[in-house]
Structures are given as structure tokens and as C-alpha cells.
Amino acid sequence: MIKRRVHVAAAAIFSDDGQEVLLARRPSTVDQGGLWEFPGGKLAPYETGFVALQRELYEELGLTIDRAQPLIRVHHEYPDKHILLDVWQVGDFSGEPYGREGQAVRWVKLDELFNYPFPAANLPILRAVMLPTEYLISAEEADDGVFLNKLERALQEDGLRLVQLRAKTLDHEDYVQRAEQALALCRRFSARLLLNGEPELLKLVDADGIHLTSDRLMTLDRRPIVQGKWLSASTHNAQQLDHAAHIGCDFVTLSPLRTTPTHPDATPLGWHDFQQLVEPAGMPVFALGGMTRHDANHARAVGAQGIASIRDFWQ
Numbered sequence: 485m486i487k488r489r490v491h492v493a494a495a496a497i498f499s500d501d502g503q504e505v506l507l508a509r510r511p512s513t514v515d516q517g518g519l520w521e522f523p524g525g526k527l528a529p530y531e532t533g534f535v536a537l538q539r540e541l542y543e544e545l546g547l548t549i550d551r552a553q554p555l556i557r558v559h560h561e562y563p564d565k566h567i568l569l570d571v572w573q574v575g576d577f578s579g580e581p582y583g584r585e586g587q588a589v590r591w592v593k594l595d596e597l598f599n600y601p602f603p604a605a606n607l608p609i610l611r612a613v614m615l616p617t618e619y620l621i622s623a624e625e626a627d628d629g630v631f632l633n634k635l636e637r638a639l640q641e642d643g644l645r646l647v648q649l650r651a652k653t654l655d656h657e658d659y660v661q662r663a664e665q666a667l668a669l670c671r672r673f674s675a676r677l678l679l680n681g682e683p684e685l686l687k688l689v690d691a692d693g694i695h696l697t698s699d700r701l702m703t704l705d706r707r708p709i710v711q712g713k714w715l716s717a718s719t720h721n722a723q724q725l726d727h728a729a730h731i732g733c734d735f736v737t738l739s740p741l742r743t744t745p746t747h748p749d750a751t752p753l754g755w756h757d758f759q760q761l762v763e764p765a766g767m768p769v770f771a772l773g774g775m776t777r778h779d780a781n782h783a784r785a786v787g788a789q790g791i792a793s794i795r796d797f798w799q
């Protein structure tokens with residue numbers, strides 16, 4: 485059977501404070517009825533994703549939007565069709581949203597999204613909605629005081645809310661101690677902290693998740709931590725991306741985008757190859773390798789969640 489291919493434009497509409505998104509409930513009589521969704525619908529012939537988004541948000545919610553930023557594109561096989569969910573992030577809109585087709589509409593806090601039943605295709609979208617555009621990877625730092633000062637600066641001045649503690653030069657005991665300090669600081673700023681290392685670390689430090697090296701990723705045949713904690717991994721190619729999806733990683737970094745002083749011999753992907761790899765990944769992907777915050781918009785435009793960086797944020 486040749487499956488129908490359906491291209492759907494959908495919107496993650498954020499409240500002004502960025503803490504809530506707007507959901508709608510699909511009427512019980514339609515496909516995926518009764519489940520919650522990101523408002524949107526199918527592209528009409530000759531429409532682009534953005535134009536379809538504008539039309540659907542007006543038809544379904546009475547909203548007018550002038551701008552939106554790509555968030556994630558998700559391919560999903562339903563039994564009867566192949567669907568592409570082309571999801572956009574909307575911050576600015578005019579109008580007061582209401583269910584023009586009689587559907588329930590509700591503002592939902594980001595950390596309550598998992599309480600709502602969604603269609604099967606939506607898991608990667610939920611992850612993308614809950615993650616920021618920038619992922620800070622901490623630099624090697626011998627001194628705890630210097631480390632904490634730099635982390636605090638990044639949280640306070642750059643507003644970073646997703647942090648990976650990467651400290652290859654510390655032994656196990658020192659790593660755990662630094663992780664506890666970093667966690668206390670991250671909590672003050674409501675930032676998430678992922679530990680770069682063995683999944684068992686979460687039994688010692690109640691951080692928000694684990695980041696796996698690509699080597700460690702490839703040794704695992706299933707997700708090593710519970711749902712509810714975040715699992716990310718370093719990837720460099722299609723095989724590693726597939727494996728990350730297979731074991732249920734929540735998101736990944738894909739590198740190196742550019743050549744960097746720390747990995748001078750690695751062949752850079754460049755934006756073209758990066759873009760080819762991102763769309764089939766089926767999860768949020770951060771571009772890594774010579775990235776600065778000025779690259780974030782371009783990273784978004786080619787399908788990434790955003791950028792991950794050590795140097796640009798560690799000052």
C-alpha cells in the first residue's frame with residue numbers, strides 16, 4: 485500500500501513570559517479525536533508551511549500572526565498515512581484565542597505538558613517546546629570557585645537555562661562534589677543541569693539528566709535512565725543519530741559543525757550536511773562545534789533546536 489503523505493503546519497504559541505503554550509483539543513469525531521494538539525492543519529495546494537500556519541491559526545483560533553520561527557519538523561508513520569508535522573514557534577500574535585470550531589483551547593504550563601494526551605507523533609514536539617535554544621557545555625576548570633563564578637555569569641547575564649557539566653579532568657569524587665555545587669546554582673536560576681558521564685551518577689546527584697558521549701551511546705541498547713529525567717547524547721553521523729532515537733534519547737548534539745581548536749582533525753559537517761542529518765533525526769538537535777549565539781537563528785532555519793557551545797558562554 486502506498487501511504488498518503490500529509491504535510492501539516494502546527495504552532496507552538498507561547499505566552500509572553502514563555503512559560504505556557506496554547507493547546508487545543510481535537511473534536512472527538514475527527515482523526516486522533518479527543519487528543520490535545522498544537523493548533524494547525526494541512527497545507528492547501530501551493531501553500532508554504534508558514535502561509536498555511538497563518539491561515540489555520542486564523543480559522544481555528546482567530547489569531548493573526550506576522551512572524552514565526554521554525555521549531556522542529558517531525559516525520560511519523562501512522563497506519564494509514566505518512567505525516568510531516570512542520571512546527572513553528574509563535575511569540576507575537578494579535579487577537580484573543582478562542583476555539584472557533586467549538587474545540588477546547590487551553591494555556592498549559594510547560595512542565596504540565598506531559599499530563600495531556602497527544603497523538604503519537606507529538607513526543608519530539610513536546611521535547612522541543614520544553615527546551616531552550618542554547619545549550620551551555622561547561623569548560624574544563626581546575627578551580628571550583630572560578631568554575632562557579634563563570635557558571636553564575638552565564639546563568640545570570642546570558643540567561644542560559646540548559647547546562648551540561650563536562651569535566652573530564654576531574655576524578656569521580658571531585659566530579660560529584662562539583663556537580664552538587666553546580667546543581668545548587670542551577671536551581672537558583674531554574675536552569676536544568678545534565679551530568680556528562682555514567683547514568684549511575686544520577687543516584688549520587690539528583691540532577692536533571694545525563695549526557696552520553698557518542699562511544700557510550702553506542703554501547704547501550706536501551707534507555708539507561710527513567711523517563712522524567714533528560715537524556716542527551718553526542719552524535720557525529722547518521723548511525724549515531726539513529727541509535728540515539730532507538731534508545732530513546734530526548735535530544736542530541738550533532739558535531740562538529742565547524743572546525744574547532746579542541747578538535748582540529750575532525751572533518752566539519754558544515755550547514756548543508758548538518759541539515760540533511762537533522763530532519764530525519766526525529767528529536768531536537770543542537771548544532772555544536774565553533775557555534776556562537778549569533779548562529780542560533782541560522783541553526784533554527786536549517787531545522788536545529790539551536791546551538792550548543794562551550795567558548796561563547798564561558799567567560
Ligand SMILES: Nc1nc2c([nH]c(=O)n2[C@H]2C[C@H](O)[C@@H](COP(=O)(O)OP(=O)(O)OP(=O)(O)O)O2)c(=O)[nH]1
Pocket residue numbers: 492493494514515516520521522523524525526527540567569603604605606
Ligand atoms: N494540528 C495538528 N495535527 C496533528 C498534531 N499531531 C498529529 O499527529 N496531528 C495530525 C492529526 C491529523 O491527522 C493531521 C492534522 O490534520 P487536521 O485535521 O488538523 O487538518 P485540518 O486542520 O486541515 O482539518 P481539515 O480541514 O482536514 O478538517 O495531523 C498536532 O499537534 N497538531
Ligand SMILES: [Mg+2]
Pocket residue numbers: 523524525526544
Ligand atoms: Mg487542524
